[in-house]
Amino acid sequence: MLDANLKSQLKAYLEKVTQPFEIVASLDDSDKSAELKGLLDDIVGLTDKITLKTDGDDARTPSFALNRPGVDIGLRFAGIPMGHEFTSLVLALLQVGGHPSKESAELLDQVRNLDGEYHFETYFSLSCQNCPDVVQALNLMAVLNPNVRHVAIDGALFQDEVSERQIMSVPSVYLNGEPFGQGRMGIAEIVAKLDTGASARDAEKLNAKAPFDVLIIGGGPAGAAAAIYAARKGIRTGVAAERFGGQVLDTMAIENFISVPETEGPKLARALEEHVKAYEVDVMNLQRAASLTPASEAGGLHEVAFASGATLKAKTVILATGARWREMNVPGEQEYRGRGVAYCPHCDGPLFKGKRVAVIGGGNSGVEAAIDLAGIVAQVTLLEFDSTLRADAVLQKKLYSLPNVTVVTSALTSEVKGDGQKVSGLVYKDRNSDAFVSLELEGIFVQIGLLPNSDWLKGTVELSPRGEIIVDARGETSLPGVFAAGDVTTVPYKQIVIAVGEGAKASLSAFDHLIRSV
Known part of the structure; x- marks a missing residue:
């Protein structure tokens, strides 16, 4: 064996x-x-x-x-x-x-x-x-x-x-x-x-903590890099994260992280956390940020409140809350989420063995999902909103070689259908003819990109129309002493290696802000 x-x-x-x-x-x-x-x-x-x-x-x-x-x-x-x-x-x-x-x-x-x-x-x-x-x-x-x-x-x-x-x-x-x-x-x-009393006890402990020199919100690649760079400067550093590793935890194969030919998301996430904990960093897990109150005066303290009821204070803050899977926002999606509507083909694909599924999205993630699922399920229908697929040519060549895959472009998914218990199909609009088409199937895998985790910051820092935190070349936001890095920002190309660099940059900028504020 x-x-x-x-x-x-x-x-x-x-x-x-x-x-x-x-x-x-x-x-x-x-x-x-x-x-x-x-x-x-x-x-x-x-x-x-x-x-x-x-x-x-x-x-x-x-x-x-x-x-x-x-x-x-x-x-x-x-x-x-x-x-x-x-x-x-x-x-x-x-x-x-x-x-x-x-x-x-x-x-x-x-x-x-x-x-x-x-x-x-x-x-x-x-x-x-x-x-x-x-x-x-x-x-x-x-x-x-x-x-x-x-x-x-x-x-x-x-x-x-x-x-x-x-x-x-x-x-x-x-x-x-x-x-x-x-x-x-x-x-x-x-x-x-x-x-049930654990959350309240944890909040009480966090409320008693002394102010940090830099408080990082988020534990993904950007947050981890920011923490390491800050700790190496010898300043009081804290990381508050809903889950350490962030979006990386949901990534299967990683083959473009320079110097690491091949790894998996959870493995990289563990390595990031171990590296951070090798320094004097206060890591506070299971903490979902709820609001940011900026310092009222120069040299004052910023406050971050969390869903647990805890509040932390810091001289500078780095926002690295990353992104989450984008949803279709069509009728039936939420009703059948986890009952046929899925977002992780690697996790849930084996449960649809021998069944009919659709993949929504023609980028690299969508095409890779369709290729993987084709080896498990009976039939895959890939739906892409644009007139052409956006995935790399090598992936498209593989996709079109599979006999149980159908590709439909110019398709706008409009509704998820179900029998009250589970998914039974979907409806899409043909953008060329405006005709509505129904598909009978048992599963829908959504792979249409990411949304920044910035809802909690609306009205506090300046956001782009897409909800990304607007940053300059130094990672500075519209608030003095508040920086941002990674997928939650306007920095183009959402890649792990870029997030790591941006986290380091934001941390160095925060340190520079601190020494200039003394």
Whole structure:
């Protein structure tokens, strides 16, 4: 099952296991069970700390549980955790085997102190880059707290469950049989939803913090670069982010970040956070900015208020809140979001195996999505508003070579249709004839660009008609002492490498402002 190189790496990791445990597999005579058995045999063959039992009786097959001798931890994988979930498997093996988590002691104690019974089920796909964060968080919670149980379920393998629960987006999390959440969630976010007093306690801690020399709002590439450059100047630096990594977390393959031939978004996001935390930077996660109150006088303090109720003060502020997926804004889109309307083809594509889908958008993202989906679904229809596709020529050549892809240009999507439960089709307007055309399908993947996360700044800093923060060559905004960087600004070409440079520039400008203000 595992190649020699992967076995060698896994063997090195398993040397960190300090206490014995067992894997209990529930198998049948299917090919997938045989495949899982091969994987588990490989694992137990690499260490004498793990034993394998194949007498499990779980209703989901193939599946396996990780148990300590005489203790049912409540941690199970239903399916074969390869692809993006292989890391989740490795971490689960280590943590059940006694290797400590890198999460903060405060957060781990918060998990241990949760009262009540929590039975989680997470539906994932092996190609989903957002799913591992959720799976790993809930697995760790199961290891730490006997009241928490978690099963991670491969939605592509257990299609009957997916259909019964009408799951059309991953990760989808159920708690005690009821929907709990969709999309990327880290352990801190999950605990905050369970521990209702956590947000208020965090806000109280933030309110007590001394003013920063520079406060960066946003934890994407621009925010991370700004934090590093500020910290290296020896000034008091803080980063408040809704989720560290930003839009990069939703990016699959990255092949144009100079000096890094190939990586994935979540991996780069972790590297950014680790680099920032190598310096004296106060990182405050799960903080969504709500308003900015500029300093009333030169040398005064700017104030940023957050949705949590917290307020932070700083001599200078760098706005690096990035962007989000642009929506179609047509009838039915919001009603069927997560029920056939999706924005991540890598995450949700496997749930539409053998079905008909549409991709909205003919740029690089849309064409890449159509190419990837064509290998999974029965039929892809790509709709582009313009008269020609805007994607790179090499991508278009690949797209037009696929037999199950239809390209429609000059098409304005006007409505998402559904049966009350899930998507059943869409309507588009032919811009050449003004005729309306209906398509019957089960999924719609929207890939039409990004919108700046600047709504909270309206009326405070000068914005462009597109909602971008207007900046000059130094990253200065219309407010003295307030700078901006990255995809939220008017700087052209929304690229990671450009955002990093702009973040560094804004930070240097903020430092220059500080020394000139003394």
